[in-house]
Amino acid sequence: MVNGFPADEPIPGELCQAARTMLGLSQRQLAEAAGVSKLYINDFENGFRRIAAKSVAKLRAALEAGGARFVKGDGCTGVVTEMDRPEFERQSRSPERRERGAGSDADGAEAEGGDRQQAPRPRGRPRKASLPPAA
Numbered sequence: 001m002v003n004g005f006p007a008d009e010p011i012p013g014e015l016c017q018a019a020r021t022m023l024g025l026s027q028r029q030l031a032e033a034a035g036v037s038k039l040y041i042n043d044f045e046n047g048f049r050r051i052a053a054k055s056v057a058k059l060r061a062a063l064e065a066g067g068a069r070f071v072k073g074d075g076c077t078g079v080v081t082e083m084d085r086p087e088f089e090r091q092s093r094s095p096e097r098r099e100r101g102a103g104s105d106a107d108g109a110e111a112e113g114g115d116r117q118q119a120p121r122p123r124g125r126p127r128k129a130s131l132p133p134a135a
Contacts, residue, residue, distance in 0.1 A: 003071065003072055003073065004069070004070070004071060004072070005070035005071055005072045005077065006072065009072075010053050010056040010057070010060075011056060011059070011060050011070055012077070013044045013045045013046065013047055014045065014047075015070060015077060015078070015079050016041070016044060016045055016056075016059055016060075016063065017045040018078075018079050019063040019068035019070070019079040019081070020041075020045075020063065022068065022079065022081045023063065023066045023067060023068055023081060025066065027041045027042055027045075030059065030062060030063070033062040033065070033066075034055075034058040034059045034061070034062040035058055036051075036055050036058060036059065040055065041059070044056075044059075067081050067082040068080070068081055068082075069081070069082065
């Protein structure tokens with residue numbers, strides 16, 4: 001069973017980071033919205049600093065105003081956002097996601113050329129094929 005995260009309980013830094021990322025916000029954008037410093041957010045999200053409950057409440061309020069909802073269940077915590085997939089892709093900081101989100105829908109992409117999206121190319125050095133030992 002999952003319930004809303006208790007209002008009087010401060011959210012942990014990793015949930016702050018997850019919500020911020022899901023909403024497509026940079027640390028600077030969240031800092032401006034919440035009225036705290038970017039360094040403060042960075043340290044909080046990475047576990048370098050415990051911040052005052054008042055500041056955590058400001059961060060939470062800014063994230064919730066953007067569409068994040070914090071949840072808590074038996075042995076787990078999480079965050080969900082109130083946006084559909086195309087909106088998520090438009091707000092993403094990933095160039096590929098933004099490009100996908102820029103189109104109106106899959107039908108529009110097919111009408112423009114019918115090309116299927118190619119799988120990303122692997123990064124790094126190619127692996128050598130392993131051969132079985134000679135008998």
